[in-house]
């Protein structure tokens with residue numbers, strides 16, 4: 001292998017830059033050429049690739065987002081779109097590709113791999129729904145941002161006897177909601193894997209009020225049938241019965257844009273370097289991830305089209321902690 005390309009795709013995640021840096025530097029150390037692809041698969045199809053040296057990835061390890069840019073590129077789902085990408089890769093003499101991204105992005109990587117191109121994926125999504133890595137790049141930072149918001153909301157909620165519905169990201173996966181709910185000491189946690197009706201949530205709020213709590217925090221995953229928007233309509237009509245005044249807040253993209261913490265920088269650095277090593281030893285069509293404390297590779301066939309299951313036992317733990 002003499003020349004590789006690296007791209008970031010799908011939703012940005014804090015730590016992607018540390019992964020780009022690790023891929024670039026470990027490949028350069030091997031004497032390979034490295035091309036950065038702008039805007040994910042879109043840039044691969046339009047030929048927007050730039051040769052990178054060690055200085056191009058200097059000073060980015062601490063930055064959130066991705067210096068390469070990311071995009072949703074539906075055209076890549078067609079064979080025609082992927083053929084365009086292959087033409088650009090072949091013209092530049094690129095022999096391997098590292099795809100840093102989540103579920104959709106790794107499905108794209110697999111589609112290219114099935115057309116005969118060496119691809120290795122790096123598990124990166126704040127949703128933590130990707131099979132093949134117990135934890136993915138960006139999750140820890142996104143979780144800490146959600147926690148900081150919950151902690152602050154508790155302070156103001158206590159001063160006004162309020163309840164807050166805090167909607168957190170995670171697409172169809174309740175991981176961020178469950179973990180931030182437990183770590184933030186929420187009164188209730190609503191996740192798509194285990195939904196609650198608005199009436200059930202109302203009972204939790206009433207009971208919290210009756211127990212003399214000065215505040216209540218309900219963490220809601222964005223993928224729930226009743227998201228914060230729906231729930232607030234229901235509660236506004238019944239505020240008098242609840243005891244608490246109720247407010248809703250959507251953390252949304254604020255959760256993505258954070259400065260990557262130590263955990264994500266280290267994870268991204270280890271996974272980025274491992275992806276290059278995987279290409280070096282000719283192990284393609286896999287994603288690199290972290291499992292039981294070790295860096296592992298998992299074939300795309302075991303990753304794509306699947307969703308990592310949540311440890312729902314943690315919901316029981318959350319319930320037991322409700323004082």
Ligand code: ATP
Nearest residue numbers: 010011041072073076077101102103104105108125
């Ligand atoms: P996140 O979940 O963190 O937002 P993601 O990687 O799951 O990230 P998606 O928007 O699902 O994000 O996918 C990113 C891109 O991957 C798509 O815009 C498309 O270019 C490519 N992609 C997704 N699914 C496929 C597919 N079935 N075949 C080829 N390419 C795909």
